[in-house]
Amino acid sequence: MTRVLEMSRSLQRRAEGLFPGGVNSPVRAFRSVGGDAPFLERAQGAYLYDADGNRYIDYFGSWGPMVLGHAVPEVVDAIRYAAGRSASFGASHAGEAELGELIRTAVPSMERMRFVSSGTEATMSAIRVARGFTRRRYVIKFEGCYHGHADGLLVKAGSGVATFGIPGSAGVPDEVAHFTLALPYNDIAAVEAAFAKHKGDIAAIILEPVVGNAGTLIPKAGYLEALRSLTEAEGALLIFDEVMTGFRLALGGAQQRFGIKPDLTTMGKIVGGGLPVGVFGGREDVMNMLAPLGPVYQAGTLSGNPLAMAAGSATVGRLIREAGTIYPQIDETTRQVAEGVAQVAADTGVRLTTNRLGSMWTWFFTPDAVENFEDAAKSDTAAFGRFHRAMMEEGVWLPPSQFEAAFIGLAHGKDEVEKTIAAARKAFV
Numbered sequence: 221m222t223r224v225l226e227m228s229r230s231l232q233r234r235a236e237g238l239f240p241g242g243v244n245s246p247v248r249a250f251r252s253v254g255g256d257a258p259f260l261e262r263a264q265g266a267y268l269y270d271a272d273g274n275r276y277i278d279y280f281g282s283w284g285p286m287v288l289g290h291a292v293p294e295v296v297d298a299i300r301y302a303a304g305r306s307a308s309f310g311a312s313h314a315g316e317a318e319l320g321e322l323i324r325t326a327v328p329s330m331e332r333m334r335f336v337s338s339g340t341e342a343t344m345s346a347i348r349v350a351r352g353f354t355r356r357r358y359v360i361k362f363e364g365c366y367h368g369h370a371d372g373l374l375v376k377a378g379s380g381v382a383t384f385g386i387p388g389s390a391g392v393p394d395e396v397a398h399f400t401l402a403l404p405y406n407d408i409a410a411v412e413a414a415f416a417k418h419k420g421d422i423a424a425i426i427l428e429p430v431v432g433n434a435g436t437l438i439p440k441a442g443y444l445e446a447l448r449s450l451t452e453a454e455g456a457l458l459i460f461d462e463v464m465t466g467f468r469l470a471l472g473g474a475q476q477r478f479g480i481k482p483d484l485t486t487m488g489k490i491v492g493g494g495l496p497v498g499v500f501g502g503r504e505d506v507m508n509m510l511a512p513l514g515p516v517y518q519a520g521t522l523s524g525n526p527l528a529m530a531a532g533s534a535t536v537g538r539l540i541r542e543a544g545t546i547y548p549q550i551d552e553t554t555r556q557v558a559e560g561v562a563q564v565a566a567d568t569g570v571r572l573t574t575n576r577l578g579s580m581w582t583w584f585f586t587p588d589a590v591e592n593f594e595d596a597a598k599s600d601t602a603a604f605g606r607f608h609r610a611m612m613e614e615g616v617w618l619p620p621s622q623f624e625a626a627f628i629g630l631a632h633g634k635d636e637v638e639k640t641i642a643a644a645r646k647a648f649v
């Protein structure tokens with residue numbers, strides 16, 4: 221069967237006349253995997269439907285948010301109801317406190333928080349408040365971690381930055397990047413050396429506690445604990461960027477799963493139920509540095525938007541009510557798909573390394589262990605591209621880059637697992 225993508229191609233020509241590369245976010249263009257990127261018309265449950273009527277099993281979930289599946293009736297209803305009461309107020313309303321309380325129930329370290337409209341804004345603002353609180357300048361990040369596209373965080377970043385091999389973005393002055401120290405992930409000695417070199421001037425460490433944006437990387441035993449005790453000893457803040465892992469690895473995110481309490485946490489993706497939401501929060505004494513209480517400025521016309529709060533509350537509310545069944549289910553479905561396809565690869569002589577935790581995973585096209593970005597970068601990206609194109613032909617939509625995690629949601633079941641493994645059998649020959 222060869223897919224027809226006539227409508228998609230015509231939409232693409234239209235988009236290319238408007239948007240650089242025809243897209244509003246770079247990895248959507250499928251440049252690193254090759255093949256045509258379908259234009260979507262709708263999605264339901266675990267399935268995506270393109271403009272030509274082709275159907276795909278969705279393994280990227282809008283890059284993470286759609287953990288309950290697409291067009292879930294209670295989320296749709298919540299958005300509809302909120303929209304009928306106005307799309308935006310620009311003033312405070314009960315919906316903000318409702319979602320805020322749900323978040324704090326799940327993630328108690330977020331004593332105080334503030335809503336923004338994207339993960340990028342959440343991390344950018346968290347770093348500003350960390351610098352304002354500590355009165356220090358440097359921030360440590362890790363190679364292959366992606367924290368959105370703010371200037372100071374685009375140093376050796378993951379996601380699209382890694383996909384396109386951009387070492388640091390053009391348009392960011394060296395003076396801005398100077399205060400970002402990019403170190404290898406899973407390497408405590410490198411962090412100790414940085415603290416020794418910049419004694420008393422490191423404001424914070426920001427990291428994805430489990431990395432998704434280099435493909436999935438899992439922290440070595442003791443690594444997160446060591447970061448926690450080092451930051452404490454050095455008077456720096458520990459920021460967990462849980463934009464991807466929040467409400468995914470557990471109800472309380474990676475910090476619950478690993479039992480580590482960061483000073484600040486950033487979230488996005490799932491917390492907005494598919495609408496544009498970010499949130500940053502943590503220690504009350506740190507968060508009270510924000511205006512109007514303190515001298516750190518941060519604001520947003522659409523922050524706490526009523527539609528976004530409604531979609532977030534419907535999603536997070538369901539996750540809280542059903543955490544005991546949802547998380548074991550999505551973790552088990554993920555295990556079946558990740559191991560099932562890895563077995564097919566092994567049977568056909570393709571050497572993969574599968575990194576998986578909870579409902580996120582990556583098949584790296586390398587036989588060697590992948591513990592940091594340097595290991596991930598050894599993957600055969602051309603082979604990944606061929607696999608991606610073949611799976612698309614079979615109706616399975618994987619994230620279109622070796623350096624992105626795949627996700628499963630509540631709508632994925634036995635049927636989808638079996639279809640995916642069957643598709644891999646054809647794709648690997």
Ligand SMILES: *Cc1c(COP(=O)(O)O)cnc(C)c1O
Pocket residue numbers: 337338339340341343366367368369428432433461462463464488489498
């Ligand atoms: C997606 C992501 C971001 C950026 O969020 P946007 O909403 O795309 O700005 C930041 N950090 C992590 C860990 C992410 O996965």
